[in-house]
Amino acid sequence: MQNSDVLIIGCGIAGASAALTLAKNPKLKITILTREKDPQESNTRYAQGGIIGRGENDSAEILARDIVAAGAGAASPEAARILAEEGPGIIQDLLVNLAGIKFDTGSDGGPEYTLEAAHSCRRILHVGDGTGQAIITGLLEAIKKCPNITVLNNLTAVDLITFPHHSRDPLKSYEPVTCHGAYAFDRKERTVHRYFSAVTILATGGIGRIYMNTTNPAGARGDGLAMAHRAGARIENAEYVQFHPTSLSTPGAEGFLISESVRGEGAILLTPDGRPFMAEYSPQWKDLAPRDVVARAIHHQMETYGYNFVLLDLATHMEAKAIKHRFPNIYKKCLEHGIDITKESIPVVPAEHYFCGGVLVDGWGRSSIQNLYALGECSCTGLHGANRLASTSLLEGLTWGYRAGKNISEKLDGLPSFEFKQAAEVPSWDESGLTADPDAALIQGDMQTIRNIMWHYVGLERNTERLSRAIRELRHMWSEIETFYRTTRLSDGLIGLRNAVEVSLIIARSALHNRQSRGCHYREDALEHDGDRLI
Numbered sequence: 001m002q003n004s005d006v007l008i009i010g011c012g013i014a015g016a017s018a019a020l021t022l023a024k025n026p027k028l029k030i031t032i033l034t035r036e037k038d039p040q041e042s043n044t045r046y047a048q049g050g051i052i053g054r055g056e057n058d059s060a061e062i063l064a065r066d067i068v069a070a071g072a073g074a075a076s077p078e079a080a081r082i083l084a085e086e087g088p089g090i091i092q093d094l095l096v097n098l099a100g101i102k103f104d105t106g107s108d109g110g111p112e113y114t115l116e117a118a119h120s121c122r123r124i125l126h127v128g129d130g131t132g133q134a135i136i137t138g139l140l141e142a143i144k145k146c147p148n149i150t151v152l153n154n155l156t157a158v159d160l161i162t163f164p165h166h167s168r169d170p171l172k173s174y175e176p177v178t179c180h181g182a183y184a185f186d187r188k189e190r191t192v193h194r195y196f197s198a199v200t201i202l203a204t205g206g207i208g209r210i211y212m213n214t215t216n217p218a219g220a221r222g223d224g225l226a227m228a229h230r231a232g233a234r235i236e237n238a239e240y241v242q243f244h245p246t247s248l249s250t251p252g253a254e255g256f257l258i259s260e261s262v263r264g265e266g267a268i269l270l271t272p273d274g275r276p277f278m279a280e281y282s283p284q285w286k287d288l289a290p291r292d293v294v295a296r297a298i299h300h301q302m303e304t305y306g307y308n309f310v311l312l313d314l315a316t317h318m319e320a321k322a323i324k325h326r327f328p329n330i331y332k333k334c335l336e337h338g339i340d341i342t343k344e345s346i347p348v349v350p351a352e353h354y355f356c357g358g359v360l361v362d363g364w365g366r367s368s369i370q371n372l373y374a375l376g377e378c379s380c381t382g383l384h385g386a387n388r389l390a391s392t393s394l395l396e397g398l399t400w401g402y403r404a405g406k407n408i409s410e411k412l413d414g415l416p417s418f419e420f421k422q423a424a425e426v427p428s429w430d431e432s433g434l435t436a437d438p439d440a441a442l443i444q445g446d447m448q449t450i451r452n453i454m455w456h457y458v459g460l461e462r463n464t465e466r467l468s469r470a471i472r473e474l475r476h477m478w479s480e481i482e483t484f485y486r487t488t489r490l491s492d493g494l495i496g497l498r499n500a501v502e503v504s505l506i507i508a509r510s511a512l513h514n515r516q517s518r519g520c521h522y523r524e525d526a527l528e529h530d531g532d533r534l535i
Contacts, residue, residue, distance in 0.1 A: 004031040004150075005418045006408060007181050007197035009157045009224065012042035013132075014376030014397035015203030016139040017094055018365075021405025023146040028409065029417060030149045031195065033184055035156040035219055035492065040136050043205045043220055043377060044394065047132030048259035048329065051095075051394040053088055053103075055113045055123030060084040062120060067392060070118045070290055071385025072519035074237070079383040082363055082403075087395045090402045091125070099138035103127055115264040116390035117288045124391050129259055129327040135394065156492045157223060158183040158192060158429075160200065160231045162369065167425045177232050179372035180420060183429055185490050192429035192490065196420035199371050199408050202228060202359065203401070206377040207241070207507070209447075210500045211352035212455035215247050215257040221496045222503030224378035228359045229506060234368040236380045237357030238510035239521045242388050243460055244353030245269075245294035248346065249309040250337045258312060258330060258348055260390050263287050265326060266317035269298065270345060272307055292387050292520040295350040299460045302349070311345035350460060354393060356384040356520065357510070365404035373404050386519025431489050438491040446481060447493075450474070450500050458508045463524040467512040474505045 006022055008015045011034040022030050036042070052063065064084040068075045095101040103125040106112040113122035127134035143149050161181045164172035181196040204224030208216025229235055246263075248256040263269075268287050269278050281297040282289035289297075298310050314323060320342035324331050327341070334341050359367050359374035361381055367374050376397040383396050412418075457470035478501045485498045517526035 001194045001196065001423060002031065003418055003420055004195065004197045005029045005412055006031070006199045006201065007195050008032045008201045008203060009182060010034065010042070010203030010205060010376070010378075011039045011140075011151065012044035012203060012205055012376060012397065013135060013139065013394055014401045015201065016136065016143060017398045017401030018201055018203065018375060018405040019149050020094060020098060020139065020142055020146065021402050022409055023149050025409045025413065026148055027417070028148060028412060031197070032149065032151045033155045033157060033182070033195065034151065034153050035187070037153055039140055039151055039153055041217060041219065042136065043216060044132045044136045044397070046215065046217060046257060047394055048129045048257055049116060049261040050114060050124035050126035050131045050391050051091065051135070051398070052391050053091060053111060053113065053123055053125040055121050058121050058123050063123065066118060066120050067383065067389050068385070070387055070389035072387050073385065074240075074518060075385030076382025078363065079381045083383055083392065083395060083399050086403075087399045090399055091395070094398060094402060095135060095138065099135070099142045101127070101134055101138045114261050116260045117263065117294070118285065118290045118389055124261065124264070126261065129261065129329045132394065154187040155184040156187060156495050157204070157227060158185050158490070158495055160227050160372065161194065161196070161426055162231045165231065166427070167422070168427070169425060176370055178370040179231065180426070182227070185492065185495060187492050190490070194423070194426060194428065196418075196423060198412060198418040199373065201365070201404065202372070202374040202378050203376050204378045207355045207503050208352045210450055210454050210504050211459070212451040213247065213255065213349065213351040215244055215255050215351050215353045221500045223496065223499045224374065225358055225506070226499035226502040228367065228369070228372070228374065228378075229502060231369060231372075233372065233374075234360045235357065235506060236360040237386070238507050239514050240356035240384070240386050240519055241352060241507060242291055242354040242356055242520045243295040243350045245291055245298055245350050246312055246348040247351035248334065248337075249349040250339065250347055253333065253337050255351055256333055257353070258346055259327070260291070262312060262314055262327065262330070265314070267312050267314040268317065269294070270311040270313050271301060271305070272309070272311060274311075277301055290387055291353075291390070292522070296460055296522060298348070298350050309347040309349050312348045313345040314341055315343055315345065354388050356380075356386065356388050361400070363403065364407040365400045366407070373408070375400050375404055386521060434487065434489050436488045438488050438494045440493065442484070443491075443493040443497050446477065446497055447500060450477065450504055454504055454507070458504070458511055461522050461524055462511055464512065467508055470508045471505065471512060474501060474508060477501050478505060
């Protein structure tokens with residue numbers, strides 16, 4: 001049993017920025033849990049393109065308008081305003097001043113901004129094509145300098161500790177649901193411990209690993225979303241799953257992201273026989289159309305003509321020296337697999353990339369459960385609506401991490417260090433009656449089945465028949481997996497499998513319920529169409 005003022009589950013940009021903001025109050029004790037051995041391993045690390053700054057001839061009003069437009073009518077104007085007005089200042093405060101991030105500069109010494117799809121001007125700050133890696137490295141170095149932050153790795157959160165659910169006192173049933181921390185599984189010791197806190201922050205990232213093709217790392221399986229759902233938190237916009245148009249399609253490198261910035265710098269999508277096709281789907285934006293349009297266009301070309309991939313041609317539109325300077329990691333990765341992007345086109349396919357929904361929170365990151373905050377990709381601030389504008393993800397995690405840290409610090413300021421006096425009411429984890437060890441083959445097989453169901457039935461194009469079948473099959477799997485979970489000793493894989501099937505059901509049910517095609521939720525049998533965004 002361990003006590004903290006604030007428990008943060010997840011160590012990407014959202015969790016790290018919240019921790020650093022909280023650490024400014026030296027009286028607060030902050031604990032970060034990460035399931036990874038290396039705290040750098042998160043979705044943040046793999047964000048290539050960049051983070052939104054304030055470009056030349058740009059303004060908060062213009063950025064907010066672009067966000068709302070990309071959100072296909074479902075983005076929160078208030079969330080867009082918060083991000084557009086406060087985000088650039090927080091970049092300076094947390095990333096530049098505190099974490100020492102050095103963004104790329106132009107020949108005049110000023111920031112070098114790039115352009116990405118659906119942005120009306122160049123405003124994307126970047127560090128080559130490894131922006132996320134630079135940011136998380138800087139944030140973690142800053143965290144090491146904070147004596148009141150403890151980072152614990154190799155710990156997989158199992159469930160939130162909430163009252164009344166985990167209280168032995170029956171009278172707690174009449175009180176609002178309140179979070180008091182979490183149970184976490186120690187992957188080395190194979191034991192479960194209780195981590196109590198005055199406030200708990202979920203910053204667990206995305207859900208990509210429930211899909212067959214994804215750009216997400218192994219841990220992105222919806223752990224935070226599933227835990228919050230079991231605790232009774234309100235989930236919103238779960239049907240809006242964004243597929244990135246361009247992930248590398250070559251054996252051994254599947255899922256490697258080819259940044260949208262590549263198209264921002266002039267690259268063109270071609271069929272395998274060299275025919276450009278995006279003007280057929282988006283005459284206005286062409287190759288810089290919003291991601292949902294581009295992803296569906298590629299998917300449509302592949303299905304219609306039987307292509308295994310399409311091509312992304314940068315070499316014709318950018319000099320070799322400039323390519324190596326602007327996209328060093330993409331150049332290196334492709335070269336490792338026999339593709340010289342300065343001379344030839346890149347084979348690409350769509351892949352699940354970003355979850356636009358999540359645990360519903362307000363402008364300070366507060367969920368519908370008392371003392372539970374959610375940040376980053378596992379949350380739904382309303383910012384993305386039905387489709388995320390490129391490079392808002394890092395800035396959203398940073399901005400809401402900062403705002404949550406500020407809100408929590410003010411809430412706890414002046415209070416004594418947290419002690420959970422009702423710890424005796426919360427039972428310790430008990431596996432004494434369990435005799436079965438987790439079967440890796442069963443876990444892997446079930447995960448593969450979930451990924452296939454989600455890709456084919458709850459993917460880029462949906463309809464009632466596909467979604468209904470997905471729900472029937474997932475409900476059966478949920479029952480089987482829940483029995484498996486309750487009769488088997490824990491493992492990280494078993495925890496992830498349980499969460500994956502729960503999150504898959506949440507998404508499939510939301511997708512079936514919403515009969516309107518909008519943004520990245522495309523219904524072939526839509527009752528109502530967001531007309532200018534269908535293909």
